[in-house]
Amino acid sequence: xxxxxxxxxxxxxxxxxxxxxxxxxxxxxxxxxxxxxxxxxxxxxxxxxxxxxxxxxxxxxxxxxxxxxxxxxxxxxxxxxxxxxxxxxxxxxxxxxxxxxxxxxxxxxxxxxxxxxxxxxxxxxxxxxxxxxxxxxxxxxxxxxxxxxxxxxxxxxxx
Amino acid sequence: xxxxxxxxxxxxxxxxxxxxxxxxxxxxxxxxxxxxxxxxxxxxxxxxxxxxxxxxxxxxxxxxxxxxxxxxxxxxxxxxxxxxxxxxxxxxxxxxxxxxxxxxxxxxxxxxxxxxxxxxxxxxxxxxxxxxxxxxxxxxxxxxxxxxxxxxxxxxxxx
DNA sequence: ATTGAAAAATTATCAGG
DNA sequence: CCTGATAATTTTTCAAT
Numbered sequence: 001x002x003x004x005x006x007x008x009x010x011x012x013x014x015x016x017x018x019x020x021x022x023x024x025x026x027x028x029x030x031x032x033x034x035x036x037x038x039x040x041x042x043x044x045x046x047x048x049x050x051x052x053x054x055x056x057x058x059x060x061x062x063x064x065x066x067x068x069x070x071x072x073x074x075x076x077x078x079x080x081x082x083x084x085x086x087x088x089x090x091x092x093x094x095x096x097x098x099x100x101x102x103x104x105x106x107x108x109x110x111x112x113x114x115x116x117x118x119x120x121x122x123x124x125x126x127x128x129x130x131x132x133x134x135x136x137x138x139x140x141x142x143x144x145x146x147x148x149x150x151x152x153x154x155x156x157x158x159x
Numbered sequence: 160x161x162x163x164x165x166x167x168x169x170x171x172x173x174x175x176x177x178x179x180x181x182x183x184x185x186x187x188x189x190x191x192x193x194x195x196x197x198x199x200x201x202x203x204x205x206x207x208x209x210x211x212x213x214x215x216x217x218x219x220x221x222x223x224x225x226x227x228x229x230x231x232x233x234x235x236x237x238x239x240x241x242x243x244x245x246x247x248x249x250x251x252x253x254x255x256x257x258x259x260x261x262x263x264x265x266x267x268x269x270x271x272x273x274x275x276x277x278x279x280x281x282x283x284x285x286x287x288x289x290x291x292x293x294x295x296x297x298x299x300x301x302x303x304x305x306x307x308x309x310x311x312x313x314x315x316x317x318x
Numbered sequence: 319a320t321t322g323a324a325a326a327a328t329t330a331t332c333a334g335g
Numbered sequence: 336c337c338t339g340a341t342a343a344t345t346t347t348t349c350a351a352t
Contacts, residue, residue, distance in 0.1 A: 009227045019223065026185065027219040029345060043320055045347070056227040060186040061220065061314055064178065068168045068215040069318045074265065076235070076274055093310055100317035106233065106306035115235055115304060119316060145274060147265035151252055155220055155314060157278060158259035159228045188328060202337060204330070 009056050014039060015047055016159045019056070022048070023156045026060050063155060071119040074150065075126050079114040080141040092137045101129055168215050173198060175318045177206055178215070182315045185219050222314060230260075230278040233309065234285050238273040239300040251296045260288055 011019075017037035021028060034044045051057045066072065081088070096105045096116065104117035120126050126144065133139070170178075176196040180187060193203045210216045225231065240247070255264045255275065263276040279285050285303065292298070 007226065008229045011228075019221075019228070022221040023223065025219065026221045030347095031345080040321065041346085042322085042348090046319085054227065055224050058222045058224050060184065061222060062178075062181040062185050063217045063220060063314060064182065064316050064318070065214050065217050066316060067166065068213065069170075069178070069316055070167045071316055076265070076267075096311050100315070102311055103314070103316075104312050105310040106235070107308040107310060108235075109305040109307050112304060114310075115306075145271060146268040147274075148268050149266040151264040151266060151273075152255050152261055153263050155222060155262070156259070157223050157225060157228055157230055157262075159223070189330095190328080199338070200329085201331090201339085205336085208330095 009051075009054050011051075011056070011159075014043075015051060018044060018047055019051065019159045022057070023159075066119055070121050073120045073122055073126065074147040075118045075120070076145040076147070077116040077118065077130075078112045078143040078145065079116065079139060080111070081113050081138070082140045083138055088137060095133055095136045099129065099132075101125065168210075168213050170210075170215070170318075173202075174206055174210065177203060178210065178318045181207070181216070182318075225278055229280050232279050232281055232285065233306040234277045234279070235304040235306070236275040236277060236289075237271045237302040237304065238275065238298060239270070240272050240297070241299045242297055247296060254292055254295045258288065258291075260284065 014037060018033060021033045021036055030041045030044055034040050037044065048057070066074070081092075092114075096102045101118050101120050102116055103119055104115075106115050107113065108115060118126060118129060120129065123146075130142065130144070134142075173196060177192060180192045180195055189200045189203055193199050196203065207216070225233070240251075251273075255261045260277050260279050261275055262278055263274075265274050266272065267274060277285060277288060279288065282305075289301065289303070293301075
């Protein structure tokens with residue numbers, strides 16, 4: 001349950017079938033999973049343990065309805081900066097990590113340097129994030145894209 | 160375990176604590192969760208069932224390491240269209256839904272109409288998606304943003 | 319590496335306050 | 336709505352193949 005495999009793990013068809021089932025519903029019993037993937041309890045149990053140990057399975061979690069917990073508003077923020085020293089990036093990263101409304105952040109290739117995905121209660125909460133961010137690190141240009149409708153959202157990777 | 164609550168659910172502090180624990184680690188036992196949130200097994204169990212029934216908890220799943228399953232490459236695709244009839248949007252939506260490499264898709268306010276997040280094995284797989292998409296629906300302008308580094312990625316909502 | 323069984327732990331139910 | 340006990344199910348271990 002520990003390693004972060006930077007490289008592709010060796011997996012056979014049975015492993016993939018198990019991952020499909022677990023991604024679909026991690027609350028299923030071993031018996032159910034074993035039946036669906038055409039195997040039996042012990043091998044499935046051993047393989048799940050291996051997939052966790054190898055870091056293929058990172059965590060087991062529940063997915064919440066954002067609206068039900070008051071996080072109706074989703075922004076994608078495109079960020080350009082003129083600063084590229086280590087110190088700047090470190091402070092920027094720390095700011096993103098410390099803010100729970102930041103669900104995702106990527107460093108990009110090309111003209112736009114970063115994209116950040118936010119879930120907040122309303123536009124005011126976005127502005128609070130924005131003000132706090134520019135107070136902490138110097139930013140050249142920001143474009144906020146406001147989601148009007150979530151057409152698709154899944155955590156399921158096509159294994 | 161059924162309703163999709165479009166509106167914010169009534170929840171007290173204990174419910175929130177339970178959601179924090181489940182989001183952090185859904186494989187914990189009821190006893191562990193009960194101890195951490197300062198309650199006991201039965202109330203925690205009843206509340207979890209209610210949170211599922213109310214649709215606050217949508218699903219229980221495992222989060223995989225994308226690199227470990229060979230999905231090293233992440234793109235955000237910004238899409239502009241000139242078509243805005245119902246038929247076009249329906250075909251576009253169907254195309255996104257049917258493609259497992261599309262993990263997220265939003266309709267946006269402003270100049271850019273849609274943003275789509277993709278996980279693929281390499282740039283060739285992105286191009287295959289792009290070619291298939293423009294074969295199915297007419298698109299005015301596409302900008303693909305390639306992620307060089309995932310700085311943050313979480314499914315945990317700050318409840 | 320899988321089978322089948324047995325032990326340990328956990329989840330789900332329920333009577334009573 | 337909570338406490339504590341009980342029943343049902345599931346997870347985990349293990350000897351044998």
